[in-house]
Amino acid sequence: MNNMHKAGFISIIGKPNVGKSTLMNQLVGERLSIITSKAQTTRHRIMGIVNGKLNDQEFQLVYSDTPGIIKPMYELHESMMEFVHGSLEDADVVLFVTDIFEKYDEEDVIKKLGKSDAPLLLIINKIDLATEEQIEEKISHWKTVLNPREILTISALNGDGIEGLFEKIIFLLPQHPPYFPKDALTDKPERFFAAEIIREKILQNYKKEIPYSCEVVVTEFKEEEDIIRMYAEIYVERSSQRAILLGHKGERIKKVGTEARLEMEEFFQKKVFLKQYIKVEPDWRLKKDKLKKFGY
Secondary structure, three states, X not given: OOOOOEEXXXXXXXXXXXXXXXXXXXXHOOOOOOOOOOOOOOOOOEEEEEEEEEOOEEEEEEEEEOOOOOOOOXXXXXXXXXXXXXXXXXXXXXXXXXXXXXXXXXHHHHHHHOOOOOOEEEEEEOHHHOOHHHHHHHHHHHHHHOOOOEEEEOEXXXXXXXXXXXXXXXXXXXXXXXXXXXXXXXXOOHHHHHHHXXXXXXXXXXXXXXXXXXXXXXXXXXXXXXEEEEEEEEEEOOHHHHHHHHOHHHHHHHHHHHHHHHHHHHHHOOEEEEEEXXXXXXXXXXXXXXXXXXXX
């Protein structure tokens, strides 16, 4: 193994909806984190692995997209915040993502950042929606509040500033052999992404509490020569939610299934057969054993 190999863990943290998942997908070049405009879209720590070479320097970057930092109200939120702590503990570089609309209420995030000694890059996202003055104002605000290694301004959506950020990250990484096989894209199995895609479609198709009360578990994932056969269970907390999820004559859940299947076929580059079942599991967000079963 080339002893000039660099490798390390890069944790992307920040409040909900600042564009962490969009940034992660830009940096990895794969759509690994589901992106919707609802808060708490990311519930797990999702790793995206990038291998490559820059000026003869081989590298492996292990990015962690983490849940947005919130004040926990459920056992589920507690586990989500555990994922954030874990990713700060083993980080070699921390990307603290904020955006141009941030209202200076990042106290809880700043407190968490104190737990990590890793070099901190402060990323101001969504600059495509701001004026020069607004950007300057944000930069000077952050210089007084935090002492980051560097402040970078980007638009994760348009890819502006990503190249520069990428090079900064590689520069800060330690010399280390790769942590994962060179062909690995993520630490999560395929059925995890299948479940996330279904959950994303639920987030997009339903309002109010439904998306937050839902958990998706892919119980069977069979890959055959020309098709993947999949069975998914969707858990809700009450039978009234089950009725809403189903819709009139099952029309609404059918729409979710069709959208998810098309997206999966693109993601897995293969035909997909998907069957969904809806189950009621009262108050699963409060129950430790259920959360464990769901992978939290």
